Amino acid sequence: MNKSKNVDLTSGPILKNLAELALPIMISSMLGTAYNITDMAWIGLLGAKAVAGVGVGGMYVWLSQGIAALPRMGGQVNVAQSCGRKNYEQARSYAACSLQITVLFGLLFAAVCILFIRPLLGFFHLTDAETYSAARSYTLITCGLILFPFLNLTLTGLSTAQGDSRTPLLANFVGLAGNMLLDPLLILGIGPFPRLEVTGAAIATVSSQILVFLILVLRIRCSRLESNILQHLHLLSRFSKEYYEPIFRIGFPTAIQSSIYCMISMILTRMVSSYGAAAIAVQRVGGQIESVSWNTADGFASALNAFVAQNYGARKKDRIRKGYSLSFRILVIWGLLVTSAFVFLPGPIAGLFFHEKEALAIAVNYLIIIGFSETFMSVELMTIGALSGLGRTRLCSLISVILTGARIPLAMLLTWAGMGLNGIWWALTVSSVVKGIIFTLTFHHISRRLPENT
Numbered sequence: 001m002n003k004s005k006n007v008d009l010t011s012g013p014i015l016k017n018l019a020e021l022a023l024p025i026m027i028s029s030m031l032g033t034a035y036n037i038t039d040m041a042w043i044g045l046l047g048a049k050a051v052a053g054v055g056v057g058g059m060y061v062w063l064s065q066g067i068a069a070l071p072r073m074g075g076q077v078n079v080a081q082s083c084g085r086k087n088y089e090q091a092r093s094y095a096a097c098s099l100q101i102t103v104l105f106g107l108l109f110a111a112v113c114i115l116f117i118r119p120l121l122g123f124f125h126l127t128d129a130e131t132y133s134a135a136r137s138y139t140l141i142t143c144g145l146i147l148f149p150f151l152n153l154t155l156t157g158l159s160t161a162q163g164d165s166r167t168p169l170l171a172n173f174v175g176l177a178g179n180m181l182l183d184p185l186l187i188l189g190i191g192p193f194p195r196l197e198v199t200g201a202a203i204a205t206v207s208s209q210i211l212v213f214l215i216l217v218l219r220i221r222c223s224r225l226e227s228n229i230l231q232h233l234h235l236l237s238r239f240s241k242e243y244y245e246p247i248f249r250i251g252f253p254t255a256i257q258s259s260i261y262c263m264i265s266m267i268l269t270r271m272v273s274s275y276g277a278a279a280i281a282v283q284r285v286g287g288q289i290e291s292v293s294w295n296t297a298d299g300f301a302s303a304l305n306a307f308v309a310q311n312y313g314a315r316k317k318d319r320i321r322k323g324y325s326l327s328f329r330i331l332v333i334w335g336l337l338v339t340s341a342f343v344f345l346p347g348p349i350a351g352l353f354f355h356e357k358e359a360l361a362i363a364v365n366y367l368i369i370i371g372f373s374e375t376f377m378s379v380e381l382m383t384i385g386a387l388s389g390l391g392r393t394r395l396c397s398l399i400s401v402i403l404t405g406a407r408i409p410l411a412m413l414l415t416w417a418g419m420g421l422n423g424i425w426w427a428l429t430v431s432s433v434v435k436g437i438i439f440t441l442t443f444h445h446i447s448r449r450l451p452e453n454t
Helices: 014-044 048-084 088-115 117-122 129-144 147-161 166-189 198-222 241-273 277-313 317-344 346-351 357-371 374-389 393-405 407-419 421-447
Strands: none
Touching: 014 048, 014 147, 014 166, 014 198, 014 277, 014 317, 048 088, 048 129, 048 147, 048 198, 048 241, 048 277, 048 374, 088 117, 088 129, 088 147, 088 241, 117 129, 129 198, 147 166, 147 198, 147 277, 166 198, 241 277, 241 393, 241 407, 241 421, 277 317, 277 357, 277 374, 317 346, 317 357, 317 374, 317 421, 346 357, 357 421, 374 393, 374 421, 393 407, 393 421, 407 421
């Protein structure tokens, strides 16, 4: 049997290269969106309090992804740049180091969440017993077994770095199928299965993540890709600091950015909680609905990250700029489509998840307001992927943290000015618009100063 080849991102038609890598990632991201929306649709049948509890627990799952971003981004960028230089042994060492860090971080985060569950949930001042109980059970299960999502994120990044985006797509597809099957069985207690409600949703989520991990490992072991750097890794070996340091240097700013971003959102969630459980539920579900755009943009950003990193390693400036330009046009079109759906069809969309009048009214306002930012947010995520491929993660983190942090005083100002809950939604939108513009200008400035083609 002939071995198949990874996508060589340093030569050939740019659009074809990006499409071959990006389409599986975008489809995988859409599956992730469907994954989250499926959970929310079933949990929505339990009422706003259950959704709010899952939303609070989900905040710590989100926070964990910021920590996981260090080995994922640090490993992905260094592996991709090594592949661009055709130094596959170096790429293999970077991959092994990033997986070692991933396991360590996953175990530490799980231990913290289990041991300090009470003060972690106490931050949100949940006064309703049902909401608190849902948040506690969801957090303990999903964060207690966070190692598997951590490994999935890193393995996905490493696969993408070497031009293989089909393996994560297959794994996520199987995981989605498993989650869609388990959700109704465990949440509602269909047939011989007990009615576990929020606990069932958490078990379904963790089970599907374990399934994704097993598929990833199986595919990697059986892969016939040439120069597959994920095969024959020495995971128990100790590597020199020359491999760990670049991973931390590239990944640490991204991890700080993601973690601070989540903390800012937690503070905003605390502000939202003063408007009741329905408002928290809308913020949680609204974020999942919005993931239709940001998951897709983030998936495309992963492809552009690998493309830029490989071509940066090969010193091909023109391909980097052309690849960014093509990606920009595609993401603008996608963002405009999502904006149109949110602004002109908020009622039907919100009605899929909410069945209580108060929550439905809040959700409609959320979708209309947040809808105006979708194009800018898509461009922001794509550009962060491109700049990170150049190794500029520190700059990305600085811009993102400052402008995202501005949401808190802006939300306080707008709510104080009489806009109420809608003031918080407008703070999210305004900051996303500004970030999209600034990141675009930043990339064009930096790309003009790259070394000339070799």
